[in-house]
Amino acid sequence: MTHPPVYLDHAATTPVRAEVLEAMLPFLGPAAFGNPSSAHRFGRTARAGIEEARRQVATALGAEPSQVIFTSGGTEADNLAVVGASLAAGAEGRPMHAAVCATDHKAVLAAAHAVARLGGSETVLPVDSHGILDLAALDAALAARPAIVSVMWVNNEVGTVQPVGEIGRRCRAAGTMFHTDAVQAFGQLPVTMEDTGATLLTISGHKIGAPKGIGALVVQSRAAVEAIIHGGGQQFGLRPGTENVPGSVALGKAAELAAAEQAAKATRLGKLRDELAARIRIAIPDIVWIAEGAPRAPHVLSLGIPGADAEALLMHLDLQGVAASGGSACTTGAAEPSHVLTAMGVPRELALCTIRFSMGRETTQADIDRAVAVLPTVVAKVRTLGGLLGRA
Numbered sequence: 001m002t003h004p005p006v007y008l009d010h011a012a013t014t015p016v017r018a019e020v021l022e023a024m025l026p027f028l029g030p031a032a033f034g035n036p037s038s039a040h041r042f043g044r045t046a047r048a049g050i051e052e053a054r055r056q057v058a059t060a061l062g063a064e065p066s067q068v069i070f071t072s073g074g075t076e077a078d079n080l081a082v083v084g085a086s087l088a089a090g091a092e093g094r095p096m097h098a099a100v101c102a103t104d105h106k107a108v109l110a111a112a113h114a115v116a117r118l119g120g121s122e123t124v125l126p127v128d129s130h131g132i133l134d135l136a137a138l139d140a141a142l143a144a145r146p147a148i149v150s151v152m153w154v155n156n157e158v159g160t161v162q163p164v165g166e167i168g169r170r171c172r173a174a175g176t177m178f179h180t181d182a183v184q185a186f187g188q189l190p191v192t193m194e195d196t197g198a199t200l201l202t203i204s205g206h207k208i209g210a211p212k213g214i215g216a217l218v219v220q221s222r223a224a225v226e227a228i229i230h231g232g233g234q235q236f237g238l239r240p241g242t243e244n245v246p247g248s249v250a251l252g253k254a255a256e257l258a259a260a261e262q263a264a265k266a267t268r269l270g271k272l273r274d275e276l277a278a279r280i281r282i283a284i285p286d287i288v289w290i291a292e293g294a295p296r297a298p299h300v301l302s303l304g305i306p307g308a309d310a311e312a313l314l315m316h317l318d319l320q321g322v323a324a325s326g327g328s329a330c331t332t333g334a335a336e337p338s339h340v341l342t343a344m345g346v347p348r349e350l351a352l353c354t355i356r357f358s359m360g361r362e363t364t365q366a367d368i369d370r371a372v373a374v375l376p377t378v379v380a381k382v383r384t385l386g387g388l389l390g391r392a
């Protein structure tokens with residue numbers, strides 16, 4: 001019997017939702033294709049689409065429409081936050097210093113490197129074995145008055161939820177800007193600017209049922225950030241360039257739906273995630289659930305499977321029609337353990353044997369049943385192969 005493919009990689013990306021496609025399609029066609037900066041009716045129609053999307057994103061995140069800057073995705077929003085806030089500090093004669101969390105997305109870590117290359121400096125804040133930020137290290141960094149602190153709300157690889165409310169409180173007390181990458185939090189947890197005390201917050205469309213290539217940065221005070229690309233005056237001068245109208249409209253609709261459906265979805269996915277972990281543990285008793293005791297988001301399950309190389313596991317799972325992803329980035333055949341797992345102190349051998357299942361609104365009980373049915377055989381095969389190759 002052939003089984004339909006099972007997609008358990010929603011933290012990587014999600015399918016575009018039918019409602020979202022329906023909302024954006026008119027802005028690709030002849031009725032509403034105008035340039036939102038044009039004063040004529042075509043332009044005004046496009047402008048109305050953008051402004052409605054801005055309102056929807058703002059409402060979903062407890063922000064003001066004028067605080068929403070559309071970007072080409074989460075990566076650009078992270079860069080605008082970290083580099084833009086550092087440049088603004090530099091322009092005021094303050095140190096261009098970015099303090100970021102060791103388990104943050106590469107978009108944030110690389111943006112902090114860019115700040116250092118521009119003549120500023122960076123501090124990488126450590127985490128504990130669950131991936132939770134070391135608050136004492138944060139306090140020490142705040143004493144140096146960085147231009148910006150950036151800490152991801154929900155980790156994309158292991159699902160750990162950071163204490164963003166506490167981090168935001170400490171940053172506010174120190175007079176430092178606080179950015180949180182909420183790409184994996186939005187739609188999974190209740191997410192509002194107020195909960196975090198964040199001054200800057202990133203979301204990405206393709207994690208919540210909008211297309212790839214659209215995201216947003218919420219900017220509490222526009223004066224505190226400088227543009228990182230230069231051009232016309234669109235989006236308050238903070239993100240010049242003709243707006244991605246269909247993408248923004250899609251993000252607006254997806255954000256509205258994500259906020260409305262978050263609570264019910266979190267309950268359902270949390271149960272599926274726990275069931276998946278429990279049933280795999282019965283079948284493969286020596287699995288290690290990474291960050292098991294941590295506060296965590298409902299959609300991510302990161303499993304270390306001793307003696308089973310992650311790349312081989314993912315390939316064999318794929319052959320069985322189950323799509324998951326790894327905790328390691330494989331560059332030119334030489335697997336390197338993920339920076340997240342390394343920062344959490346996960347031993348290299350286990351990090352190279354760690355895979356991630358991530359669920360979304362399309363995930364069904366049948367998907368979980370199929371993954372549970374397939375994994376033990378795949379693990380046995382990969383362990384045997386590893387043993388034969390002397391790599392177990």
Ligand SMILES: Cc1ncc(COP(=O)(O)O)c(C=O)c1O
Nearest residue numbers: 073074075105156181183184204
């Ligand atoms: C936590 C996090 N931040 C940022 C990004 C980057 O977002 P985008 O793919 O929209 O550039 C991702 C996506 O992989 C992510 O998971």
